[in-house]
Amino acid sequence: xxxxxxxxxxxxxxxxxxxxxxxxxxxxxxxxxxxxxxxxxxxxxxxxxxxxxxxxxxxxxxxxxxxxxxxxxxxxxxxxxxxxxxxxxxxxxxxxxxxxxxxxxxxxxxxxxxxxxxxxxxxxxxxxxxxxxxxxxxxxxxxxxxxxxxxxxxxxxxxxxxxxxxxxxxxxxxxxxxxxxxxxxxxxxxxxxxxxxxxxxxxxxxxxxxxxx
DNA sequence: ACCCAGGGTCATA
DNA sequence: TATGACCATGGG
Numbered sequence: 001x002x003x004x005x006x007x008x009x010x011x012x013x014x015x016x017x018x019x020x021x022x023x024x025x026x027x028x029x030x031x032x033x034x035x036x037x038x039x040x041x042x043x044x045x046x047x048x049x050x051x052x053x054x055x056x057x058x059x060x061x062x063x064x065x066x067x068x069x070x071x072x073x074x075x076x077x078x079x080x081x082x083x084x085x086x087x088x089x090x091x092x093x094x095x096x097x098x099x100x101x102x103x104x105x106x107x108x109x110x111x112x113x114x115x116x117x118x119x120x121x122x123x124x125x126x127x128x129x130x131x132x133x134x135x136x137x138x139x140x141x142x143x144x145x146x147x148x149x150x151x152x153x154x155x156x157x158x159x160x161x162x163x164x165x166x167x168x169x170x171x172x173x174x175x176x177x178x179x180x181x182x183x184x185x186x187x188x189x190x191x192x193x194x195x196x197x198x199x200x201x202x203x204x205x206x207x208x209x210x211x212x213x
Numbered sequence: 214a215c216c217c218a219g220g221g222t223c224a225t226a
Numbered sequence: 227t228a229t230g231a232c233c234a235t236g237g238g
Contacts (some may be wrong), residue, residue, distance in 0.1 A: 020219090033219085040218040078235040082221080123221045139224075143219065169227060188219055217238085224231085 002172035003155060008179065011186040015193075018185035021133040023048075026101045027059055029134040034086050035077040047074035059099035063091040085168050086121035093119055101135070109137045124162045132184070138177050140169040141184040145191030152195060 023029035028048060050073050051057045055119040056065065071084040093115065097103040104112065109131060116127035124142070131137040142165045151158040156165065175183065 038220040038233090040237075043218075046236090076235060078218090079220090079233050080235080082233060086221090121221055125220060128218075128236070141219085145219085167219050178220065184219085192218085217236105218236090220233105222232085225229090226227105 002174075003153075004169060004172050005174055007153070007185070008108050008173065008175065008183050011190055012182060015072070015189050017182060018189055020181060020185040021129075023133075025057075025187055026134045028052075028057055030090070031057065031062075031087060033129040033133065034083055034090065034122070035039070035074060036045075036078070036129075037083070037126060039078045044077045047077035047080075050074065050076070056166070059091060061092055062087065063095060065188050069174055080123055086119070089120040089189050090122065104135060104208065109139065112137075113139075124166075126181045128166075132177070132180055140173065140180055142166050142169075145187050146184075149187060149191055164172070 021029045021032065022045075023032050032044060035047050048057070051062070054073060056062045056070075056073070062070070064201055065083040065088075066069070067081070067088045070087055071080045073086075074080050074083055077083060085196075091099075112135065112173075113127055113131060116122050116130060117124065122130075128139045128141045131139045132141055142162050146165060147156065147158065150156040156168070160168070169183075173183070175191070
């Protein structure tokens with residue numbers, strides 16, 4: 001049994017299920033993944049609510065809007081010009097699949113991942129968030145919390161890139177899609193509450209290993 | 214006033 | 227390949 005499985009269990013018992021992603025539809029989750037880039041979830045959520053309020057949280061309707069029209073609606077999420085362009089680019093791609101998640105589901109995960117990564121401002125974390133949380137593929141989402149927590153635990157050196165970290169989890173974590181979902185959410189929760197950016201880690205719940213690092 | 218938040222891209226050395 | 231600059235709002 002690899003250590004990453006044990007850590008998952010400990011995070012789960014300490015923090016409880018996080019129930020991500022809070023989106024009501026696959027499209028909402030996908031747009032949320034873009035809007036949440038490097039910004040607090042509350043800021044992203046406001047932008048989503050604003051789109052919903054304007055009845056634009058549907059691919060066919062949002063596709064008709066120019067980026068300049070989308071930008072002011074998502075102001076609260078920050079980087080609104082870039083994110084508006086990213087959304088427009090995604091929709092242009094999604095149109096090829098008839099704006100249908102049913103059709104997307106027929107494609108293999110690797111194909112989807114490559115196509116998402118080719119889109120404007122969809123990097124590895126956003127692509128993997130869409131794959132896991134919107135399309136329910138068994139993909140581990142790596143983020144800065146993952147790197148910090150597992151480096152402090154001594155499981156990573158801190159020099160690994162995104163791909164190497166993801167590979168480590170894919171090779172060792174024995175969980176179903178639901179567990180991949182919870183694991184990432186639990187890491188975010190743990191990174192915000194306990195294993196914070198500050199160079200100490202009070203009241204650590206993971207084997208008491210990262211107490212003082 | 215500063216730091217941080219569910220990143221990605223591009224120019225430079 | 228590895229930093230640094232830039233994008234930008236809102237809460238602590």
